[in-house]
Amino acid sequence: MKTSLVAVVAMASNRVIGDGDDLLWHLPGDLRRVKAVTMGCPLIMGRKTWDSIGRPLPGRASIVLTRDRSWQADGAIAASSLEEALEKGAKWLAEQGQGETRQILFGGGQIYKLGLSQCDVIEMTEVDLAPEGPALFPEIDSAQWQETKREEVLADGDIPAHRFLTYQRISAK
Numbered sequence: 425m426k427t428s429l430v431a432v433v434a435m436a437s438n439r440v441i442g443d444g445d446d447l448l449w450h451l452p453g454d455l456r457r458v459k460a461v462t463m464g465c466p467l468i469m470g471r472k473t474w475d476s477i478g479r480p481l482p483g484r485a486s487i488v489l490t491r492d493r494s495w496q497a498d499g500a501i502a503a504s505s506l507e508e509a510l511e512k513g514a515k516w517l518a519e520q521g522q523g524e525t526r527q528i529l530f531g532g533g534q535i536y537k538l539g540l541s542q543c544d545v546i547e548m549t550e551v552d553l554a555p556e557g558p559a560l561f562p563e564i565d566s567a568q569w570q571e572t573k574r575e576e577v578l579a580d581g582d583i584p585a586h587r588f589l590t591y592q593r594i595s596a597k
């Protein structure tokens with residue numbers, strides 16, 4: 425089964441995505457968008473991101489990349505390479521029989537770095553904050569990616585301004 429790969433990320437203006445253990449903001453609108461974009465799809469994530477979520481997300485497969493071949497957790501499908509993760513994701517999609525063909529590159533920093541070159545689309549929430557943090561989203565090369573959609577959300581109380589952006593790949597992978 426041929427599948428496409430979509431990176432889904434929330435990133436601060438300095439490219440920070442998390443403190444290594446967790447997210448650095450709480451944006452209910454972003455959580456709703458992530459749910460809508462990812463429902464019915466395999467989520468390919470690093471073991472640290474799995475630890476930070478702590479449970480499988482309903483209606484989606486959690487495919488967890490780890491170098492520890494004995495690693496297991498309830499509700500997770502372990503994979504030791506991106507290739508293996510994509511194979512397991514495609515198998516899960518075929519078993520669902522819903523016609524869905526997208527897989528999601530779900531982070532964190534190490535997994536975006538590993539898989540961004542294989543992505544076809546980036547669904548990004550860009551947050552107007554610049555927190556300290558070790559986990560980053562890679563630079564987006566404008567020769568490879570074109571912004572095709574933008575929706576601005578104004579600051580509101582504790583919620584910082586942010587925007588929902590879609591990038592499509594314009595060069596061959």
Ligand SMILES: NC(=O)c1ccc[n+]([C@@H]2O[C@H](COP(=O)([O-])OP(=O)(O)OC[C@H]3O[C@@H](n4cnc5c(N)ncnc54)[C@H](OP(=O)(O)O)[C@@H]3O)[C@@H](O)[C@H]2O)c1
Nearest residue numbers: 434442443444445446447470473490491531532533534535
């Ligand atoms: N803002 C967002 O959209 C977003 C999304 C996701 C995560 N995050 C944040 O990102 C942070 C975590 O990111 P992170 O970069 O520290 O960790 P991560 O990418 O979630 O996970 C790293 C782990 O993945 C495994 N791994 C990495 N490369 C691998 C490879 N080539 N083959 C097999 N396994 C591999 C290793 O697991 P083992 O150590 O088990 O071998 C490694 O320790 C957290 O703060 C989280 O909240 C933010």
